[in-house]
Amino acid sequence: MQQPTGRRDELPAAPSETIPYGRQAIGPDDIAAVVDALTSDYLTQGPRVPQFEEALSAATTAPFAVAANSATSALHLACLALGTGPGDLVWTSPVSFVASANCARYCGADVDFVDIEPDTFNMAPEALAEKLEAAARIGRLPKLVIPVHMGGQSCRMDAIGALAKRYGFHVVEDASHALGGSYANRPVGAGAHSDITVFSFHPVKIVTTAEGGAATTADPALAAKLALLRSHGITRDPALMEGEPDGVWAYEQVDLGWNYRMTELQAALGLSQMRRLGQFVDRRNALADRYDRLLSDLPLDLPARQAETRSSFHLYIVRLREAETGGGRRAVFDALRRRGIGVNVHYIPIYRQPYYRRLGFRAGHCPQAERYYDRAISIPLYHGMTEAQQDRVVAALREVLS
Numbered sequence: 001m002q003q004p005t006g007r008r009d010e011l012p013a014a015p016s017e018t019i020p021y022g023r024q025a026i027g028p029d030d031i032a033a034v035v036d037a038l039t040s041d042y043l044t045q046g047p048r049v050p051q052f053e054e055a056l057s058a059a060t061t062a063p064f065a066v067a068a069n070s071a072t073s074a075l076h077l078a079c080l081a082l083g084t085g086p087g088d089l090v091w092t093s094p095v096s097f098v099a100s101a102n103c104a105r106y107c108g109a110d111v112d113f114v115d116i117e118p119d120t121f122n123m124a125p126e127a128l129a130e131k132l133e134a135a136a137r138i139g140r141l142p143k144l145v146i147p148v149h150m151g152g153q154s155c156r157m158d159a160i161g162a163l164a165k166r167y168g169f170h171v172v173e174d175a176s177h178a179l180g181g182s183y184a185n186r187p188v189g190a191g192a193h194s195d196i197t198v199f200s201f202h203p204v205k206i207v208t209t210a211e212g213g214a215a216t217t218a219d220p221a222l223a224a225k226l227a228l229l230r231s232h233g234i235t236r237d238p239a240l241m242e243g244e245p246d247g248v249w250a251y252e253q254v255d256l257g258w259n260y261r262m263t264e265l266q267a268a269l270g271l272s273q274m275r276r277l278g279q280f281v282d283r284r285n286a287l288a289d290r291y292d293r294l295l296s297d298l299p300l301d302l303p304a305r306q307a308e309t310r311s312s313f314h315l316y317i318v319r320l321r322e323a324e325t326g327g328g329r330r331a332v333f334d335a336l337r338r339r340g341i342g343v344n345v346h347y348i349p350i351y352r353q354p355y356y357r358r359l360g361f362r363a364g365h366c367p368q369a370e371r372y373y374d375r376a377i378s379i380p381l382y383h384g385m386t387e388a389q390q391d392r393v394v395a396a397l398r399e400v401l402s
C-alpha cells in the first residue's frame with residue numbers, strides 16, 4: 001500500500017519489483033478471523049468491536065477505547081467530545097497528514113500550526129510555549145492542541161502537558177503512527193498528559209483493519225461521549241434518556257452524531273493483528289537499528305532517538321545534507337524511485353495545501369517545518385521487509401548519494 005504523494009503519471013516509472021515504503025502484514029490467522037466474522041451472526045454492532053477495544057485498552061493501559069471507521073473520524077469525534085466549535089482555536093503540527101488539522105475545521109474551529117523540533121519532527125514544546133505566551137497577550141488561546149507522534153516517536157508529552165495545565169487547553173495526541181510505542185515507560189495512548197489519544201489502522205500503519213481508527217481515554221465521560229457521537233448520538237441506555245422510555249425498544253437521539261462505526265470484519269482483523277503488536281514493533285525497531293548502522297557513513301541525517309521514548313517506527317525518515325546532494329531532494333527521490341525503491345515524503349507542511357492557503361496561510365509559516373520538508377525522504381520500512389530488501393535500499397542510497 002502506497003499513499004501517492006503526487007499524481008502517479010508524474011512519478012518516474014519504477015521497476016516492477018519496487019520495494020514499497022510501507023506494507024501490511026496479513027497472516028493466515030488474520031484471514032481466518034475475518035472469514036469467521038463474515039460467517040457469524042453480526043457483520044456490524046456485534047461482539048468483536050468491544051473485544052478489539054478491550055485489546056487496545058490492554059495494550060495502551062488506557063481505561064477506555066472507542067473504535068471508529070478511521071483515525072480521521074476518531075479525530076473528529078475527539079474534537080467534538082471536547083466541545084470544539086465555531087470560534088475556538090485548535091493548534092497542531094504542520095508536519096502531519098492533513099487529517100490532524102481537518103478535524104478542527106469539521107467543527108468550525110480555526111486552525112494554526114506550531115513549529116517542529118528539527119531532530120524529531122515533533123511539535124516543539126519551546127515553540128508551543130512561545131506561541132502560547134503571545135496568544136495569552138492578545139487573549140486568543142487555543143482550546144485544543146493536537147501534537148502528532150511523527151513516525152512513531154512520542155512528542156515530549158510532559159512539557160506539552162505542563163503547558164496545557166498552565167494555559168488551560170485540551171490535548172489530543174494524534175498517535176496514528178505510534179501504536180506500540182512508549183513514552184516515559186508507559187505505552188503511547190495511556191494518556192498521562194492528554195485527554196484523548198487517536199490511532200489509525202490504515203494498512204501502512206503498525207496494525208491494520210484496512211480502514212479504521214480508535215480513540216483512547218482515561219475519562220469515562222469522554223469515552224461515553226465518543227461512543228454516543230460515533231453512532232448518531234443515539235442511546236438505548238435508559239439512564240441517559242431525557243424522557244421515560246415507552247418500552248424496551250426505546251431509543252433516544254440525545255445529540256447530533258454520525259455513523260463512524262467500525263464493522264465486525266474490521267474488528268476481527270484488528271483483534272487478530274493486535275496479538276502480533278509486540279512482534280510488529282520489535283521487527284520495525286530491529287530494521288531501524290540496522291538502517292542506523294548501514295547508513296551511518298552516508299551524507300544523511302538519520303532519525304534522532306529521544307530519551308524517554310521507544311518509537312514504533314511507522315516511518316524511517318532520512319534527511320539529505322544539502323551540500324552533498326547536488327540535484328537536491330527531487331533528484332535523489334527520482335533516482336531512488338527509478339531503482340525500484342518506493343520512497344515517499346511525509347509530509348508537505350499542511351498549511352501549504354491550497355485549502356489552507358485559501359484560509360490565509362503562506363509558505364514559510366513554520367521555518368523548521370519548511371527546512372525539514374526540503375530535505376526529508378521516507379525510505380521503506382515494514383514488518384515483512386527482508387534484510388536483502390533492506391540491503392537493496394541501502395545500496396541504492398549509496399549509489400545515488402556518491
Ligand SMILES: *Cc1c(COP(=O)(O)O)cnc(C)c1O
Pocket residue numbers: 070071072073096097099100148174176177199200201202211212213
Ligand atoms: C494516517 C494518519 C491519519 C488518518 O488516518 P486514517 O485512519 O486514514 O483516517 C491521521 N493522522 C496521521 C498523522 C496519520 O498518519
